Amino acid sequence: MRDIARAMEMEAASLYNHIDSKQSILNALLMDIANRFTVGMQQIQSSSLTALEQLEALIDQHVDMTVGYTDAISLVPSEWIHLEEPHLKEFVTLRKNYEDAFKAVILAAIEEGSIAEVDVDVALFSTLSTLRWLYSWYTKQGIKVELLKKELKRTLLQGLISSL
Amino acid sequence: MRDIARAMEMEAASLYNHIDSKQSILNALLMDIANRFTVGMQQIQSSSLTALEQLEALIDQHVDMTVGYTDAISLVPSEWIHLEEPHLKEFVTLRKNYEDAFKAVILAAIEEGSIAEVDVDVALFSTLSTLRWLYSWYTKQGIKVELLKKELKRTLLQGLISSL
DNA sequence: GTCTATACGCTGATAGAC
């Protein structure tokens, strides 16, 4: 709280005229991120895109969110564990729904024949691992957003070996 | 420290007859992991395997380490930041050397023609993101180690689209 | 080598003046 206060150029005690508690800040940031991903998923699901195009749109969404909300998104991999109930359950539910929806898109892409019959759980885990850690990596690179999207789609969807 | 003491069935104060500080525990665990990965990389580098086979061996190594040292390896993604000097610099150097060596293997695989001419930095980041987060995922799955190795190599090296 | 008692810095948060 003292770090935040310094950044706001006030004393730590003054923060409490604007927020209830440290917990409420964590909750507000994480819920905002979770809701944005949830809405984005719904938009992609209800689109007329093919399953493969939906996968590409999901990757693009993660890149856009990472660039647009880098600080808040850095809380997602590890800090969510410090949420208190009932917010913890709420966050975990939103995340589970998102993962299930993501998995369904992968399955649909297999069914439509646009990707191979991979192990869906391994594919989901691998893809989300990369997308969730993106925030810690992309700032160190000078890479442009559009190039990043293109290369990530290539790496995640086509792998290293394929396009020979 | 009180959590550790409870697991050891003693009082927190009694721990200090066995260790210097909490910091020294973190350092011992992280250095052990870093050294094991460093030795493994050296063995793979000095082998007569092709670059593609070396990539596969690196993935296998991460799976073996994750299964064999799950608790200690869980410190690698985020907790290393709490190391104090000079241990922090030491750890970061070992990690940088490991990443450089990993990148060199990817480059060698491109040069030998066994993988496509991908963006090496994106490929390294994506691969390591998945392998470093493996600890948090594999225990929830009932998946066998050998199957996990096979599916990870497929997903990371061949991607989703390729093997149609 | 374990215990009890305790020191002491840090942190989230509150009280009350202005």
Added chain:
DNA sequence: GTCTATCAGCGTATAGAC
């Protein structure tokens, strides 16, 4: 709405008895 003063709890670590 900001400040100063302050509190209470926690967490690492030490002292010293046994």
